[in-house]
Amino acid sequence: MRLLLIGGSNTGIRGGWARQLAALMPEAEIDNQYLGVVGSLFGLLRLLRLKKEGWPRPDVVVFEYALNDSYIMLGGGVDAPLLQWVLEDVVTLCAREGAGLLFLCLSLPPPEGERLAGPHWMIQV
Numbered sequence: 829m830r831l832l833l834i835g836g837s838n839t840g841i842r843g844g845w846a847r848q849l850a851a852l853m854p855e856a857e858i859d860n861q862y863l864g865v866v867g868s869l870f871g872l873l874r875l876l877r878l879k880k881e882g883w884p885r886p887d888v889v890v891f892e893y894a895l896n897d898s899y900i901m902l903g904g905g906v907d908a909p910l911l912q913w914v915l916e917d918v919v920t921l922c923a924r925e926g927a928g929l930l931f932l933c934l935s936l937p938p939p940e941g942e943r944l945a946g947p948h949w950m951i952q953v
Contacts, residue, residue, distance in 0.1 A: 830857045830884060832927075834871045835892030837864030838934055845932070849890075859886070867900045868893040868914045875921055886927050891918055894933035 831853075833839050839846050839862035850858050861874055871893050900906050915931070922929040 829853070829855070829888070830886045831859070832878075832883075832886035832889045833858060833860045833862065833892070834874055834889060835862045835932070836866060836896040837862065838895060839890075839892050840864065845892075865896070866893075867897045867906060868911060868918070869906070872914050872918050872921075875918065879921070879925065885925055888928040888930060889918075889922050890930045890932055892932040892934065894931070894935060898935065 831849075833846055833849075835846075838844055839860060841847075846858070846860055846862070850856070861878070863870065863874075868891070871891055875889070897906065897911055901908070901911070919929060
């Protein structure tokens with residue numbers, strides 16, 4: 829099985845989820861294409877570039893930018909309609925290529941003393 833990981837810094841952290849996934853799936857071929865401090869728009873552009881360069885088509889793409897997108901949205905760097913457009917294009921590209929897709933959605937922790945739910949801190953797209 830060929831996995832393509834496209835994500836922010838949490839995809840590349842030593843001892844993070846990607847390393848744990850690799851340990852659980854030693855037979856899998858994993859291509860980790862992470863870059864920190866960027867959001868989903870960069871991930872879409874990276875997917876398009878890999879396809880253009882003749883990528884070995886992955887069986888599954890794991891796309892992990894939710895946490896970065898949350899911070900970028902809070903800072904006003906992207907809005908919900910643009911993010912929706914980008915994520916729809918990721919879905920379309922993977923579907924056209926016959927690759928499975930998993931959006932890994934890490935989220936912001938709630939403010940100190942707050943519960944784990946509430947629209948005041950959770951960004952929904």
